Amino acid sequence: MSQVYDRVALIGLGLIASSMFWAIKRAGLAGEVTGYARSAETRETARRIGLCDRVCDSAREAAEGADLVVLCVPVGAMGAVAAEIASVLKPGATVTDVGSVKRHVITAVQPHIPQGVHFVPAHPLAGTEHSGPEAGFAELYDNRWCLLVPVEGSDPQAVARLRALWEGMGAHVDEMDADHHDLVLAVTSHAPHLIAYTMVGVADDLRRVTDSEVIKYSAAGFRDFTRIAASDPTMWRDVFLTNKDATLEILGRFTEELFALQRAIRTGDGEHLFDYFTRTRAIRRGIIEAGQDTDAPDFGRGQVKA
Amino acid sequence: MSQVYDRVALIGLGLIASSMFWAIKRAGLAGEVTGYARSAETRETARRIGLCDRVCDSAREAAEGADLVVLCVPVGAMGAVAAEIASVLKPGATVTDVGSVKRHVITAVQPHIPQGVHFVPAHPLAGTEHSGPEAGFAELYDNRWCLLVPVEGSDPQAVARLRALWEGMGAHVDEMDADHHDLVLAVTSHAPHLIAYTMVGVADDLRRVTDSEVIKYSAAGFRDFTRIAASDPTMWRDVFLTNKDATLEILGRFTEELFALQRAIRTGDGEHLFDYFTRTRAIRRGIIEAGQDTDAPDFGRGQVKA
Numbered sequence: 126m127s128q129v130y131d132r133v134a135l136i137g138l139g140l141i142a143s144s145m146f147w148a149i150k151r152a153g154l155a156g157e158v159t160g161y162a163r164s165a166e167t168r169e170t171a172r173r174i175g176l177c178d179r180v181c182d183s184a185r186e187a188a189e190g191a192d193l194v195v196l197c198v199p200v201g202a203m204g205a206v207a208a209e210i211a212s213v214l215k216p217g218a219t220v221t222d223v224g225s226v227k228r229h230v231i232t233a234v235q236p237h238i239p240q241g242v243h244f245v246p247a248h249p250l251a252g253t254e255h256s257g258p259e260a261g262f263a264e265l266y267d268n269r270w271c272l273l274v275p276v277e278g279s280d281p282q283a284v285a286r287l288r289a290l291w292e293g294m295g296a297h298v299d300e301m302d303a304d305h306h307d308l309v310l311a312v313t314s315h316a317p318h319l320i321a322y323t324m325v326g327v328a329d330d331l332r333r334v335t336d337s338e339v340i341k342y343s344a345a346g347f348r349d350f351t352r353i354a355a356s357d358p359t360m361w362r363d364v365f366l367t368n369k370d371a372t373l374e375i376l377g378r379f380t381e382e383l384f385a386l387q388r389a390i391r392t393g394d395g396e397h398l399f400d401y402f403t404r405t406r407a408i409r410r411g412i413i414e415a416g417q418d419t420d421a422p423d424f425g426r427g428q429v430k431a
Numbered sequence: 432m433s434q435v436y437d438r439v440a441l442i443g444l445g446l447i448a449s450s451m452f453w454a455i456k457r458a459g460l461a462g463e464v465t466g467y468a469r470s471a472e473t474r475e476t477a478r479r480i481g482l483c484d485r486v487c488d489s490a491r492e493a494a495e496g497a498d499l500v501v502l503c504v505p506v507g508a509m510g511a512v513a514a515e516i517a518s519v520l521k522p523g524a525t526v527t528d529v530g531s532v533k534r535h536v537i538t539a540v541q542p543h544i545p546q547g548v549h550f551v552p553a554h555p556l557a558g559t560e561h562s563g564p565e566a567g568f569a570e571l572y573d574n575r576w577c578l579l580v581p582v583e584g585s586d587p588q589a590v591a592r593l594r595a596l597w598e599g600m601g602a603h604v605d606e607m608d609a610d611h612h613d614l615v616l617a618v619t620s621h622a623p624h625l626i627a628y629t630m631v632g633v634a635d636d637l638r639r640v641t642d643s644e645v646i647k648y649s650a651a652g653f654r655d656f657t658r659i660a661a662s663d664p665t666m667w668r669d670v671f672l673t674n675k676d677a678t679l680e681i682l683g684r685f686t687e688e689l690f691a692l693q694r695a696i697r698t699g700d701g702e703h704l705f706d707y708f709t710r711t712r713a714i715r716r717g718i719i720e721a722g723q724d725t726d727a728p729d730f731g732r733g734q735v736k737a
Contacts, residue, residue: 201701250648254715270648299647309644312634317652319696320626323689325711327681328618330688338615340717341605342556342576346623349655355715358708365696365704375633376693380686382636383629387682390625390671395507398671402664405631409560409661411646 129290130192131156137197138162141223143261148294151263161187189213196222201363204233211237219243219283227274227303229367243283246274254355267295311371321353435596436498437462443503444468447529449567454600457569467493476564495519502528507669510539522547525589533580533609535673549589552580560661573601617677627659
């Protein structure tokens, strides 16, 4: 793989940025990668484990002279970081981000982008329940999707170059409009996360079922929910606050359907339940056929090498 | 491992029974294992893949002379099967089951158990989203829990022997009262499954987001839900119809909590969201410490050998 950017700056050094670093290095996609994290402890860890060619003590220092600046901070912090680095951005450079919400990020970041600098929002659909600089690994983006969300007037060459970077990191790339992105993600990610958080919270609250029982007997089902519900609290708080409308719309639909199924249980309408459960099976088959998951027994966990 | 029963009969040959067969064989826990499935196609498959030492064409034939009869049919069918085999049960034999609901199974099965035959209900907390005779594998119960739910007057020796079988198949064994079992399972399994089914159904319904988009962009979150929602429709219909009260109670609590979180999103109460999400993280840590899941990155899926 040939070099796509001379210098890349990663602002924020969590799971996504650290995985980007290892994936960039794996394929030789950049000459130098600088990094910055707000917390001194994170910068210390990054230096210790060799995360980034150069760890800087300010976002401005990391971004200065970079050909690509990647904002890898929680969605709610994107605007402030963009304002901070704006004046050191190199003419012709591209600013991108990895936020899970796109309309809000565009509204918050775009006003700070100087004339002559490109802004190409992006969102890699990949993650684990772990966070922090040590959570990253080079394979995170392999065979996953990264959505580019070009804004009005995004330079096609800047978009193509960012696409090449993500493809070089192993991802498939698609382009999408910001509002549609936010609705699709509300369905596939944001609402499911809130629902999982809620169910885990309910279990925790329930006095008659002790925590140790919930933990001990967490078969498939709840166990999967806890994994989702272990994701980074700051990141998810920001997602819900900034993709409010789409998330609330989907949750409204969800509640409506849930009430219908609860009524079917209450009235003993087995046919309704059976038909519903049969329909949802088909979606699962589609996901396996689309290569976005394995159908290994026990969800692949029994055979983990690590 | 030494033999625990001379002859074991598996009535119903889905994921649970087929995994039991391979686990019994792995450890040499039984002399002969007979099997029966209602569908001729399933019996055909079982014969072809060598599932069971002898596949019978009736439940009575399979159960006759067995020292342990395991009812591995959907919860709603347990009573009818028990009635069918009652008259051929050997004096001193034990009847057990693997149903996800215990109070209903006890009510449906116990009246059919003849004098001199032991009845020890059980529930292995293990599964995958696959079903059918080819879904089973010997490792399914390794390091998982099996709950025994002895009824009034269950013979301690019969209970101990069944415990030895499950331990021989790799499981940890605990005993629990039927009603408490049904409540714990409503929290850890039944309510989460209904919620996952609901969310996947909502995604399928949504007109503005096409199915192909939902499938293509299903990152963690929704992807986990679809796996849960791909479980056997008949089994789950019966679970909800027969554990109605506990499931509806938990769903009521769930809805209450979900509304509180929706209100926090609507009013922009980030602190409420952050605190809630931080609390749920701790439960996840507990599950990993309890050895009921791996914390391998990407949920272990990226490294699946199969």
